[in-house]
Amino acid sequence: MRCLITGLRYTRSNRKKATNNLLDTDRAKERYQEVVNLVRFGKNKLNIFTEEEYYEGTIDPTSGNDWNQSAPINIKPKLEDFKKTVADHLAWEVSNLIQNSNKENDGLGK
Structure with missing residues (x-):
């Protein structure tokens, strides 16, 4: 069957x-x-x-x-998938750092 x-x-x-x-x-x-x-x-x-x-x-x-x-x-990850995941995470981390930095700088000028 x-x-x-x-x-x-x-x-x-x-x-x-x-x-x-x-x-x-x-x-x-x-x-x-x-x-x-x-x-x-x-x-x-x-x-x-x-x-x-x-x-x-x-x-x-x-x-x-x-x-x-x-x-x-097939659950075996590919190297390209790993690289993309790491790159996405690093981009997210940098974005958060920039946003937090901008918030701190906005508070200094007041």
Whole structure:
């Protein structure tokens, strides 16, 4: 059996007219059909979705313990992320120092 992570949607246009209140947003019909094809035939049916949006795992239909799966998340930080975090923190620190310095200088002139 296969598990999928997808982002499918319809948009409601008018609550009063129930016959035509769902709009096919972002090729929803084709995306739903692709989900069906992915479940039935596997990864080789990827067309609209990307590799990042698709996750395939195995579940045991008799167990139930593994029915709620999600794609593994890579939590290993990258050097660029670390550098950006440090730079953002230093910018925040400098900004606070400047603001406090301005407040002190404003109080001296009065």
